[in-house]
Amino acid sequence: MSKQIGVLHGGVTAAAAIAFVVSWSSGFLVPAIAADDVSPLTLLVWRFIPLAVVLLVVVVSTGAARGVAHADVRRQALIGFFAQFGYCTAVYAAIAEGVATGTTALIDAVQPLVVAMLVGPLLGLRVRGAQWGGLLVGAVGVLLVVRSQLDDSTAHPASYLWPALAMACLIIGTFLQRRSAPRTGTLLTLTIHVTATAAALVLVAAIFGVLAPPASTAFWAAAGFAAAFPTLTAYGLYWWLLRRIGITALNALLFLVAPTTAAAGALLLDEPLTIVTLLGFALCGAGVAIVLTSETRGTREAGSPAAAAGRAQ
Secondary structure (H helix, E strand, C coil): CHHHHHHHHHHHHHHHHHHHHHHHHHHHHHHHHHCCCCCHHHHHHHHHHHHHHHHHHHHHHHCCCCCCCHHHHHHHHHHHHHHHHHHHHHHHHHHHCCCCHHHHCHHHHHHHHHHHHHHHHHHCCCCCHHHHHHHHHHHHHHHHHHHHHHCCCCCCHHHHHHHHHHHHHHHHHHHHHHHCCCCCCHHHHHHHHHHHHHHHHHHHHHHCCCCCCCCCHHHHHHHHHHHHHHHHHHHHHHHHHHHHHCHHHHHHHHHHHHHHHHHHHHHHHCCCCCHHHHHHHHHHHHHHHHHHHHHHHHHHHHCCHHHHHHHHC
16 A cells, blocks of 8 residues: 555656646746737736735635744745746846747756755755766756757847846745745745735836736736746745755756757747757756656665664664
């Protein structure tokens, strides 16, 4: 029975990982497809406002916030400011400046290497040699994917600072969450993040005079899609997987975002897809497989009778 439960839990985690990669990748495509006739900031603010209202209603009606300390709410609001407001604003700015969607996804692809270098000094965690190998293989794959798109890019070189800023914001938010020992469930965590982001976006959009949404069915369809998938689904799974599989394995999954985004960009936006791109896809997949296999092996070894006996001594 325990073996069946383990298989079930493994299947749920694998399905969540796939849904995470697909939904996170979709967030790069929405502004590229839908923001031609409207400010990306307008689309972004109305991606968050309705979702914040819905989530607040759900939290109040279910009592999910009952007993939560104000300090936890403030801490999660700060995390949401970096992981959602800072990250999403910088991604939308990059795409608005003409950076290709696959290239913008580089922010997620570089992040695992940065995180791997920081988990030791900041979290006291160890990255195994096999995991380092997988991260480096995935990084080579990402560079190939991005390199295949750079020649057709018309973006100003300074535009690539936006993806770097987005990467920094998501890393800061992730480490703050990992170190905070959150006492809020995934629903309440996501609600606080979305609400804090919506409030900040309203202020910024009002300052720049782009708060009012257009009366367009296509606009609201794009905003609704962005709220449901790259926000509700992707971020919800991000924080859930962070608790379930750990920071190194979760960030390894981000290597798959760049090739997934590039493939969708080629299909929907006629962005380049070459042999070099496909080779990059293969290396990204191999890198993720190495990291996840090493993580699984390490978890089994940690839970073995010998390891338990060693800890008991």
